[in-house]
Structures are given as structure tokens and as C-alpha cells.
Amino acid sequence: xxxxxxxxxxxxxxxxSVNENRKYVAKLLDLALLxxxxxxxxxxxxxxxxxxxxxxxxAEETSGPTVEVxxxxxxxxxxxxxxxxLTRREGKVWNSAILxxxxxxxxGIYDKVHPVTSSSxxxxxxxxxxxxxxxLVFDLDFGRVGIQICFDIIxxxxxxxxxxxxxxxVFWPSAYNGGFPLQVYAYLHQYYVVSSVRSDKSRIIDPLxxxxxxxxxxxxxxxxxxxxxxxxxxxxxxxxxPERIMKKYPGRVEIRSSIDDARFLVxxxxxxxxxxxxxxEFGFETLLQYxxxxxxxxxxxxxxxxxxxxKAAHGDRPQYSKQNQLE
Numbered sequence: 558x559x560x561x562x563x564x565x566x567x568x569x570x571x572x573x574s575v576n577e578n579r580k581y582v583a584k585l586l587d588l589a590l591l592x593x594x595x596x597x598x599x600x601x602x603x604x605x606x607x608x609x610x611x612x613x614x615x616a617e618e619t620s621g622p623t624v625e626v627x628x629x630x631x632x633x634x635x636x637x638x639x640x641x642x643l644t645r646r647e648g649k650v651w652n653s654a655i656l657x658x659x660x661x662x663x664x665g666i667y668d669k670v671h672p673v674t675s676s677s678x679x680x681x682x683x684x685x686x687x688x689x690x691x692x693l694v695f696d697l698d699f700g701r702v703g704i705q706i707c708f709d710i711i712x713x714x715x716x717x718x719x720x721x722x723x724x725x726x727v728f729w730p731s732a733y734n735g736g737f738p739l740q741v742y743a744y745l746h747q748y749y750v751v752s753s754v755r756s757d758k759s760r761i762i763d764p765l766x767x768x769x770x771x772x773x774x775x776x777x778x779x780x781x782x783x784x785x786x787x788x789x790x791x792x793x794x795x796x797x798x799p800e801r802i803m804k805k806y807p808g809r810v811e812i813r814s815s816i817d818d819a820r821f822l823v824x825x826x827x828x829x830x831x832x833x834x835x836x837x838e839f840g841f842e843t844l845l846q847y848x849x850x851x852x853x854x855x856x857x858x859x860x861x862x863x864x865x866x867x868k869a870a871h872g873d874r875p876q877y878s879k880q881n882q883l884e
Contacts, residue, residue, distance in 0.1 A: 558784065559782065559783070559828050560699045560783060560785065561780055562761060562782075562783060563592055564598045564760075564761065564778075565585040565588075565589055565598070565759060567582060567755040568756075569755070571606040586599065596636065596637040597636060598638075598751055598753040600754055601732050602652060604643075612650045612686070615643060616642075616645040618646070619655060619663060623640065627657055628663075637656065637658060638657045639753070641753075651689065652668065652686045652706060652707075653667065654666070665695050667689065668690070669688070669706040669708070670689045670691065670692060671711065671712050673707070673708040694719065700725040703727045705727060706731065707730070717745075720747070726748060730752070730753045734754055734756050734757065739752060743763065743765075748764055758772055759772045759779065763813065764787065765822055769781050786831060787822060787823065787832065788823045788836065789843060791819055794875070795841045796879045797879040799823075802823065802835065805838075806827070809826060809830055810826060811824045812824075836870065837870075841870055841871060842869060850869060854867070
């Protein structure tokens with residue numbers, strides 16, 4: 558499904574009160590919503606940045622003023638909004654990302670699984686935050702998404718878990734930029750990664766690990782149109798596939814090539830075209846399918862047995878060249 562994803566950057570503009578931080582980020586959110594996105598991500602714990610007060614005082618109920626303000630904006634814009642704040646629930650404080658639906662109601666809450674230590678003896682985390690229990694996924698009307706928060710970036714197992722659950726986009730609200738690991742996770746797990754930071758560079762990264770858009774000192778809001786129905790394929794046996802698709806469906810499918818990595822992305826821009834039908838029509842498979850075919854064969858070979866023949870979509874096409882160079 559074709560959607561518009563937007564993200565904002567707090568840009569190091571912090572205030573001494575929760576209310577002032579809320580007002581500032583709300584202005585950035587209003588700017589993002591002018592671009593009619595389907596989903597917007599806000600930075601980690603944006604209301605409490607630079608606010609030097611006990612967590613119990615600054616953490617909010619999920620029915621508190623920040624969720625109320627953001628919920629109204631989500632409802633008016635008919636847009637999902639990821640609203641990361643410190644929440645007070647069940648007698649504890651959590652570093653949470655509250656997912657608000659198009660109707661302004663809470664869809665779900667992800668609690669940061671890996672809060673960072675704030676004491677030298679590792680007994681207190683983020684001033685008193687409790688860790689969440691699992692990497693949740695959320696099924697939205699355009700596909701399945703996951704959320705990670707800041708220090709979660711250090712733990713690759715949770716990003717791998719989200720891939721296993723079939724997410725199309727992982728949103729990463731954070732206090733800092735994150736850097737290269739975000740591109741690595743997007744590349745390894747073949748999903749979009751969208752960051753929203755309190756520092757200076759929020760990013761939209763594609764499943765090839767490429768930065769499609771990022772904020773800077775002048776621009777605090779970015780967006781990108783994407784289709785959650787996409788495929789990553791390996792070039793082996795598929796050298797002619799991108800060109801054949803472009804010839805058959807000019808202007809209706811975006812092909813992004815990463816030749817150094819021997820892979821390419823197929824993403825319809827025309828919603829009437831589906832990747833499953835493109836795979837069937839042109840005879841190609843996903844990178845994950847290609848990998849699994851190898852692992853199936855290896856399992857037999859490790860038992861000193863000849864692997865059974867597999868019938869792949871590419872048939873007997875050349876592995877390292879186009880089928881007909883003169884076509």
C-alpha cells in the first residue's frame with residue numbers, strides 16, 4: 558500500500574518545562590501534518606528533554622495532556638502519530654512510544670526494552686525507568702510496523718525479532734542520531750527505518766540501507782512516499798528483471814539498484830500493481846527466498862547427501878548476465 562511517512566527533529570531546541578517542550582514539538586507536528594502524511598513519528602521523550610525534575614512529576618498518564626493534544630491532531634488529520642513520552646502506569650515509570658490512530662485513540666504502547674543505565678553500578682536506569690518486556694508489532698491499515706527507542710539500537714536481537722514478525726517499517730524515536738547502525742538494520746532485515754531524534758538528523762532509510770531523506774539545521778520536518786508492498790531481490794539469475802519491469806510498466810514501478818550489494822528493490826508506485834503478481838509475471842523471487850534455497854541445500858550437504866533439485870522461479874536463466882544482451 559502506498560503511504561506517506563513523515564518524521565520530525567527536535568533539533569536540540571529544549572525548554573525548561575514539559576509544557577514548553579510540548580508546544581514546540583506540536584508546532585513541528587503541525588508542519589508535518591500540512592504534508593498530509595499517513596503516519597508521523599515524534600522524538601523520544603520530547604516533553605521532558607532538559608527538564609530537571611523527578612520522573613514521577615514529569616511522567617504522564619496515558620490520558621494526560623500530551624496524548625490529548627496529539628490525539629486531537631491525529632484525529633483532525635486522520636493520521637497515525639507515534640508520540641514518545643515518559644508514562645506513569647502500574648506504579649512505575651516507562652519510556653514509552655504511544656501509537657495514536659487516525660481516530661485519535663491509542664492503538665498501542667511500546668515500552669523501551671533497553672533503557673540505558675544512569676548509575677555507575679547499573680542499578681538505576683534513566684533516572685528510574687523500568688524496562689519493557691518485548692518488541693511489539695502493530696498492524697496498521699497500511700501494514701505491520703515495529704518501534705524501537707534510542708538505546709534499543711545497541712541490541713540487534715530485537716531488530717531481528719521484528720524482522721521475523723514481518724514488519725515493513727521500524728520507527729526509532731531517539732535522543733541522538735544513531736548513525737550507521739540504522740542503515741545496517743534496514744539493509745540486513747530489509748525493512749524501512751524511520752528515525753525521529755532530539756538532536757539534528759532524523760532520517761528515512763530504505764530497505765537497501767540508503768538514506769532517502771534527512772533533516773538538518775534548517776529543515777526539521779521530512780517526508781517520503783513509499784509503498785509497503787516492496788521486494789528486495791538478489792541479482793543472481795535476475796540481471797534482466799529490472800529492465801524488463803521498467804519497459805513493461807514505465808513510470809508505474811520504482812526500481813532502486815544497489816549493484817555493490819548485488820541486490821535491487823522493486824516498489825510499485827501504481828497501487829494497482831502488486832509485487833506478488835510482478836514476481837509471477839517476470840519469474841523472480843525475493844532475496845529471502847534465494848537465501849532459504851541455499852540453506853535448504855546446505856542442510857543436505859552437511860549430511861553428505863546430494864541436495865534434491867529445487868524448481869526456482871528463475872528457471873535456467875543465466876546466473877551472472879542478462880538472458881539476451883541484445884534485447
